[in-house]
Amino acid sequence: MVASVDNQTQTKVSERLIEQLRQQSHENFDVEDLRVQVGRSVVLGRMASGEYREHISAEQADEIATAIQQPVTEGADVEAYARKLPNIEIKSGETIVFRQERDGVISANVFQAEQQSQSEALSSNPVTAPSEPSAPELEGDALMESAVRAESLVASVREISNPLDHEVSEPVATRLGEYMLQVESDSATVLKEDAVVLAAKDGAIISNLSEPDTQALQGWLQRGDGIFEPWAVPIQQPASQVSEPPPAIAIAQEQIAALPEGRGKQFFQRLSADLKQQANEVFSAIRQGLESEQLGVLRQKVGTVMQEAPEKATVALGRGLETAGQWITSSPDAIKNAMDSLQSAAEQTGGGIEKSGQWLAARPEAIREHRAMQTAMKLFEAGFRRTHEKSFEVGGFKVEFEGGQQLRLSDAQSDETLMRFQQTASPFPGHLPRLEVIEKGDISREQYQSLNAVGQRGEPVRGSQDAETLHARKSEQIAQLSKGLAEAMGSTDYRGKHYRIELGEDTLRISANDGRGELYHREGNQVVSNQFEQKDFGRFAQVIQKLEQQQATHTPNTQVELD
């Protein structure tokens, strides 16, 4: 149910604000000329269409009244915000008299008199986008470097679109900023405003990216990847008793709770829980800072704020948590300053630190872990199918079965455990089984990448020496048998129910009909490839048995199907 405001109340709110603005500015604002914009919308003032808007809410009016008390933020790069939506913008005619950006920076404020000249410079001339430099002519090494970058971008596009490297049966189309990403099993494309700027298909890459676009795209793609260094809060006292989040976050949680059930809702619930914890840490730290010896450091860092609003600061010191919260909101930098000072103080005194509210931050690592488990599982299964053993080494890694559904992934050389994990059935019927980390060692990014590469190479996972010797012997048996059978049929291309045998002059090729393709290839005496699995040995063993039975009972040479 949307809260509705009656016209009288609305007018009062608008009038009150206009009066406040008038008083603050010492000028007579022509009310007709005034336009107040909050975010996207004009909430007060005359529209181009002639309509006079009076949408402004009491909350918004309150915020504006508070915001105009703040001076222009020192060192603010006004140009950087030119094309962005403001938090609040007040215009008198064509002149911007007040502007607060979304990140809290005040970029214009005539109500703080000495900043008058700066605000005049901000009169709203239409901002033309700087013309995009055309892709420069590249030569030699620069071309090579550009090609490498394009390749790396394509890899990142694939990775951010399909992080677990699953089979892409349908195109995956997504968007980051101005760029649209499209990934299919054999191609990847990046579009900007409907024009293809990067395309890769079957190994060939075409890049139409300008340097600014390359950097912008790189910036976006890296956001699937980077490591946050969350604030570390000094632990000096038992964990803060605060369970009630700040109102803004509590309200968000309420709004999210009202959503229909589903994973969208769950996602935002986890996200808001993150924010609640992060806010908790801020308040906890501020309170500890206020109550501890580090107060001196804190005072130094947030000196300006305390000078400007000593009353608030005193109250904060006296009353602690809640008021500190209000004090924080009046100056965005105060939080950063306070936390940084506390963190460095904690590090200096060797105090313990705790981190929380990092569910979102943990995404990239969770993805890397899952891929590693997936790959380790895949390698183990490939090895197991081949020799039915419990431990395999491939590409510098070792994967061992430890019982139950538990596997251990380790460095083959040092035997250092990288990860211990297990596979469990998913709670959702029809879904892939769940992979859960039980124990995790120190895995570097290089090791993750190396493991991925091993998984993608698809080379056979060999077992122990003894197992391989046995494997070779059984394979030889099958080769002989197959050759004999095909020759008995008088065929150089025998197609049975499960296998296909191709005989060349000096070559032998055995393939499976179940989608695995070529299993065995011999040229002369040289075995070129051998992917036989234990189940193949089982099947051929049955065939051998049948043949032996036939021989024993002297039955005529009937066609023996290679079942």
Next chain:
Amino acid sequence: MSMTTMSSKPPDIENWNLSQSAIELLRRYPEIAADLAIERQKLPFPAGYRPDLIEILYEDLVYVRSEQGRITFLRDCPRNYIPPFMEIRFDDQLAMFVIQGEMVVDHTEQMAALDELLGRLEP
């Protein structure tokens, strides 16, 4: 580029599967409706995306900012404030827009699907 260009034809909000009160709210805020009409056409974020900047906005004002896992801005408000609409932005892109429990735009479907697969959505 987040400036809204007003097209001459108003967006087709009647066909957005919203309640009557939500539709009325959007009629009162045509700039927002126009922006949402564009946003609804946009593709979702890629599954592997992890934003640096999270913002929560009520009535188009930023109330919460979290940058790289840290709260950097919190606006105070009365605990009983009921915003008529809420927006969450990732790196200055619209991630979701909700009107009193009705989701109007949600660009996080691929991310949420991945988190579900990874078992990260369980409490």
